[in-house]
Amino acid sequence: xxxxxxxxxxxxxxxxxxxxxxxxxxxxxxxxxxxxxxxxxxxxxxxxxxxxxxxxxxxxxxxxxxxxxxxxxxxxxxxxxxxxxxxxxxxxxxxxxxxxxxxxxxxxxxxxxxxxxxxxxxxxxxxxxxxxxxxxxxxxxxxxxxxxxxxxxxxxxxxxxxxxxxxxxxxxxxxxxxxxxxxxxxxxxxxxxxxxxxxxxxxxxxxxxxxxxxxxxxxxxxxxxxxxxxxxxxxxxxxxxxxxxxxxxxxxxxxxxxxxxxxxxxxxxxxxxxxxxxxxxxxxxxxxxxxxxxxxxxxxxxxxxxxxxxxxxxxxxxxxxxxxxxxxxxxxxxxxxxxxxxxxxxxxxxxxxxxxxxxxxxxxxxxxxxxxxxxxxxxxxxxxxxxxxxxxxxxxxxxxxxxxxxxxxxxxxxxxxxxxxxxxxxxxxxxxxxxxxxxxxxxx
Amino acid sequence: xxxxxxxxxxxxxxxxxxxxxxxxxxxxxxxxxxxxxxxxxxxxxxxxxxxxxxxxxxxxxxxxxxxxxxxxxxxxxxxxxxxxxxxxxxxxxxxxxxxxxxxxxxxxxxxxxxxxxxxxxxxxxxxxxxxxxxxxxxxxxxxxxxxxxxxxxxxxxxxxxxxxxxxxxxxxxxxxxxxxxxxxxxxxxxxxxxxxxxxxxxxxxxxxxxxxxxxxxxxxxxxxxxxxxxxxxxxxxxxxxxxxxxxxxxxxxxxxxxxxxxxxxxxxxxxxxxxxxxxxxxxxxxxxxxxxxxxxxxxxxxxxxxxxxxxxxxxxxxxxxxxxxxxxxxxxxxxxxxxxxxxxxxxxxxxxxxxxxxxxxxxxxxxxxxxxxxxxxxxxxxxxxxxxxxxxxxxxxxxxxxxxxxxxxxxxxxxxxxxxxxxxxxxxxxxxxxxxxxxxxxxx
Numbered sequence: 001x002x003x004x005x006x007x008x009x010x011x012x013x014x015x016x017x018x019x020x021x022x023x024x025x026x027x028x029x030x031x032x033x034x035x036x037x038x039x040x041x042x043x044x045x046x047x048x049x050x051x052x053x054x055x056x057x058x059x060x061x062x063x064x065x066x067x068x069x070x071x072x073x074x075x076x077x078x079x080x081x082x083x084x085x086x087x088x089x090x091x092x093x094x095x096x097x098x099x100x101x102x103x104x105x106x107x108x109x110x111x112x113x114x115x116x117x118x119x120x121x122x123x124x125x126x127x128x129x130x131x132x133x134x135x136x137x138x139x140x141x142x143x144x145x146x147x148x149x150x151x152x153x154x155x156x157x158x159x160x161x162x163x164x165x166x167x168x169x170x171x172x173x174x175x176x177x178x179x180x181x182x183x184x185x186x187x188x189x190x191x192x193x194x195x196x197x198x199x200x201x202x203x204x205x206x207x208x209x210x211x212x213x214x215x216x217x218x219x220x221x222x223x224x225x226x227x228x229x230x231x232x233x234x235x236x237x238x239x240x241x242x243x244x245x246x247x248x249x250x251x252x253x254x255x256x257x258x259x260x261x262x263x264x265x266x267x268x269x270x271x272x273x274x275x276x277x278x279x280x281x282x283x284x285x286x287x288x289x290x291x292x293x294x295x296x297x298x299x300x301x302x303x304x305x306x307x308x309x310x311x312x313x314x315x316x317x318x319x320x321x322x323x324x325x326x327x328x329x330x331x332x333x334x335x336x337x338x339x340x341x342x343x344x345x346x347x348x349x350x351x352x353x354x355x356x357x358x359x360x361x362x363x364x365x366x367x368x369x370x371x372x373x374x375x376x377x378x379x380x381x382x383x384x385x386x387x388x389x390x391x392x393x394x395x396x397x398x399x400x401x402x403x404x405x406x407x408x409x410x411x412x413x414x415x416x417x418x419x420x421x422x423x424x425x426x427x428x429x430x431x432x433x434x435x436x437x438x439x440x441x442x443x444x
Numbered sequence: 445x446x447x448x449x450x451x452x453x454x455x456x457x458x459x460x461x462x463x464x465x466x467x468x469x470x471x472x473x474x475x476x477x478x479x480x481x482x483x484x485x486x487x488x489x490x491x492x493x494x495x496x497x498x499x500x501x502x503x504x505x506x507x508x509x510x511x512x513x514x515x516x517x518x519x520x521x522x523x524x525x526x527x528x529x530x531x532x533x534x535x536x537x538x539x540x541x542x543x544x545x546x547x548x549x550x551x552x553x554x555x556x557x558x559x560x561x562x563x564x565x566x567x568x569x570x571x572x573x574x575x576x577x578x579x580x581x582x583x584x585x586x587x588x589x590x591x592x593x594x595x596x597x598x599x600x601x602x603x604x605x606x607x608x609x610x611x612x613x614x615x616x617x618x619x620x621x622x623x624x625x626x627x628x629x630x631x632x633x634x635x636x637x638x639x640x641x642x643x644x645x646x647x648x649x650x651x652x653x654x655x656x657x658x659x660x661x662x663x664x665x666x667x668x669x670x671x672x673x674x675x676x677x678x679x680x681x682x683x684x685x686x687x688x689x690x691x692x693x694x695x696x697x698x699x700x701x702x703x704x705x706x707x708x709x710x711x712x713x714x715x716x717x718x719x720x721x722x723x724x725x726x727x728x729x730x731x732x733x734x735x736x737x738x739x740x741x742x743x744x745x746x747x748x749x750x751x752x753x754x755x756x757x758x759x760x761x762x763x764x765x766x767x768x769x770x771x772x773x774x775x776x777x778x779x780x781x782x783x784x785x786x787x788x789x790x791x792x793x794x795x796x797x798x799x800x801x802x803x804x805x806x807x808x809x810x811x812x813x814x815x816x817x818x819x820x821x822x823x824x825x826x827x828x829x830x831x832x833x834x835x836x837x838x839x840x841x842x843x844x845x846x847x848x849x850x851x852x853x854x855x856x857x858x859x860x861x862x863x864x865x866x867x868x869x870x871x872x873x874x875x876x877x878x879x880x881x882x883x884x885x886x887x888x
Contacts, residue, residue, distance in 0.1 A: 083835065085835060085837075085846065086835075086836065086837045086838050086841035086842050086845065086846065087837045087838075089790075089791055089838075089841050089845060090776075090786065090787050090790040090791060091786060091787060092786060092787060093786055096786070120834065124832045127831060127832070128832070231784075287777060289781060290777035290778060290780055290781040291776075291777045291780060291781075291845070292780070292786050293780040293781050293784050293785055293786040293788070294781070295781065295784070296781060319845070320841070320842075320845040320846045321832050321845070321846050322832070323832070323848075326770055326773075326848075329770075330774060330777075332534075332735075333731060333734035333735045333774075334734060334778075334781075336734055336735060336736070336737040337733060337734040337735075337737050337738070337739065337740060337778075339737070340675075340737050340739070341737055342534065342535060342536060342537055342735065342736050342737040343534050343535060343536060344737070346533075346534040347533055347534060385877070387564055387567040387568045387571060387873060387876065387877060388568045388571070388572070388765050388766070388767065388849070390526075390529070390564065390877050390881065390884075391527065391529060391530075391880055391881055391883070391884030391887075392530065392884075393529075393530045393531045393884065393887075393888060394530050394531075394533075397530035397533050397764070398530050398764075401530065401533060401735070401763070401764040401765070402529065402530060402764045402765050404767075404770075404848055404849075404850060405832070405848075406848060406850040406851075407850075429831060432831065433829070433831060433834050436834055436835055437834065437835055440834075440835030440836075440837065443835075443837075444837060
């Protein structure tokens with residue numbers, strides 16, 4: 001078959017100037033072409049001298065003078081909380097939660113509102129180069145539907161908490177509802193998968209935690225939990241159970257390779273060792289931990305132990321954005337000042353946490369996290385021809401320390417171009433903003 | 445005079461949807477028009493129902509559905525270091541300075557290179573809403589010329605150091621050269637003013653520090669100095685002089701209302717008291733302090749003492765950008781996690797440091813820092829109609845925690861629109877990037 005004929009059968013070709021693959025042996029390639037078919041990367045080849053003209057592939061992205069890299073993976077968020085962005089800041093944590101966020105959730109969460117607020121979050125994610133997210137919240141059918149409509153990849157966790165919760169007024173039904181959610185969405189296609197999100201070891205009982213883990217084990221899905229986010233939480237667990245948080249979960253049989261432990265701010269060395277031995281994966285949310293004054297996750301120790309690390313923005317109410325580029329920047333800088341070591345969490349390491357690390361956290365590393373043949377085509381293109389990104393000595397440094405979400409030009413998810421030249425192809429962003437604006441008017 | 449005739453004599457009218465004035469008594473105004481004449485804000489009036497048509501004012505900026513605010517003031521930077529952006533990261537501080545930055549400066553600084561690299565920095569500043577900067581470096585005639593050409597406001601400090609320095613091979617001439625620089629630029633117009641930048645109490649002798657302050661006093665200009673940036677610097681001063689850094693400067697007679705102390709990371713309470721008593725002004729550079737693992741400036745204590753505080757990005761080699769919006773975000777979050785207090789450095793306080801605080805640091809608060817009649821028109825317009833800025837409950841929260849430099853649409857400096865719809869009106873940005881790219885090729 002001639003090259004021309006072969007190209008004609010591709011769905012998408014991306015011409016790359018600089019390609020950061022995130023494959024350790026071959027991290028940076030120059031002047032290549034990525035060939036995509038049926039959502040998969042079929043090959044990465046040296047760029048031919050000529051450019052394919054119209055009709056070669058079904059779609060052609062010319063990133064010949066751009067930087068191309070794997071889509072970013074936001075390993076922890078609460079998408080629909082975008083409706084509360086900027087509603088309450090600079091407040092004591094308890095007042096923020098109990099006087100602002102919980103009442104607003106109780107009053108304003110509904111399938112309709114969660115759908116549109118999650119959609120707004122997905123628009124923001126795609127516009128800032130995130131192609132996959134891991135979410136934990138309520139009314140998650142709506143989050144799933146919004147993700148389906150826009151075409152973003154994700155793991156959607158049904159919230160589990162031992163209080164009356166949005167959509168689950170009777171907490172004794174929280175696991176039944178969660179299991180029903182998992183079964184509804186388990187075979188919903190290649191982009192989306194369900195998960196459970198147990199709020200925390202303080203807000204979920206032993207029985208709930210164990211029951212949730214049983215569901216996750218039998219359904220082969222992951223369980224997310226906020227762990228050791230605040231000193232108060234740690235104190236409460238020590239007081240009630242006589243153990244540190246990770247020790248407590250270990251005793252319950254919850255610490256294992258199905259668990260995604262989010263935050264992990266206040267962990268002692270022996271708890272980090274427990275996470276490693278159990279195969280528990282960790283997600284770091286530096287900006288949220290900073291804004292809520294929770295503390296600083298010891299990412300240096302966690303990585304040194306060989307624990308799988310992902311990066312997340314947390315929800316918009318405690319960040320207040322979903323830009324994984326600025327999250328990488330902050331993560332790298334915070335690790336340095338926290339450890340008084342300017343070599344801590346190097347640019348490559350934080351970029352790995354935001355790509356391949358996140359894929360491993362979500363159990364999706366055979367599919368995404370790198371740009372290489374055989375993987376799904378979740379790929380983003382950055383336009384580097386901008387004053388704040390010049391000069392360019394080291395593309396990884398530029399990505400982490402200088403680039404912002406607004407520098408992303410094109411986004412491909414599962415082989416489909418969902419954003420071209422910063423324009424979303426799958427939803428009407430004006431409509432999304434209008435809908436959320438209407439919700440915000442009620443909240444205000 | 446009819447309203448129409450009066451409008452015709454204005455240079456510029458800005459129609460504002462939401463105007464953050466930064467005037468404490470009247471911080472936020474809705475639906476106003478700013479009238480600008482000869483570089484000054486002449487009045488702020490309720491917006492008339494009709495829009496002025498072409499020819500009313502000389503220029504009309506329709507920000508009727510936008511947010512308008514004072515231009516940001518970057519109170520500490522080394523503009524020309526943009527040529528080293530991303531050249532060396534994630535390295536031990538001494539290796540970074542002595543193996544990378546100092547050799548690169550020794551080899552590659554020249555009037556030509558400083559001109560174009562400073563110009564690149566000014567393009568980035570204006571594109572991200574900074575209308576005034578305070579700089580310290582060498583070959584500062586070039587920095588002045590670049591600032592003049594692009595039309596940005598600034599205070600340009602001639603570097604003073606007791607080593608052979610770029611442009612000043614004989615350190616015994618450093619103060620003579622500095623005085624000559626000051627006299628060359630002292631009456632160069634309303635936008636730019638000279639200053640001295642003494643590198644640090646470690647790299648400048650007692651004699652040099654005293655001599656520099658004498659010049660500053662007699663010429664009525666400010667003196668910038670890096671103070672207590674690293675633990676090593678503090679140790680060195682304690683070892684050599686038997687005093688903490690601020691005490692040492694106090695003894696030399698350097699701590700006074702002409703001094704701008706930058707960084708102030710490792711200060712004890714009694715040193716902060718000395719800063720307050722002496723009227724010394726402080727500049728906080730959180731991202732640089734984080735990236736170089738220097739430590740965290742105790743901004744809470746500094747503000748509580750009533751010390752004037754500005755915010756700076758530092759140079760591009762240790763940040764690696766000049767975006768004052770992300771700097772505000774990081775400053776607010778870092779102060780919170782550092783003090784374990786989520787109410788520390790509230791959005792309004794950090795926005796004040798980046799506007800009126802910076803103006804006070806630079807002694808320019810009678811001219812800039814707020815949007816009010818009688819001040820110079822240094823004004824920026826943000827387009828908030830973007831997914832990551834929606835919904836909008838509190839514009840100050842949105843500015844600090846969600847907005848980025850790339851959300852700035854228009855920039856007015858000294859009454860002149862230097863950026864419209866993100867396009868710079870005064871320089872050819874393509875040419876600037878090309879020139880710096882040529883310099884970077886030599887450096888690489």
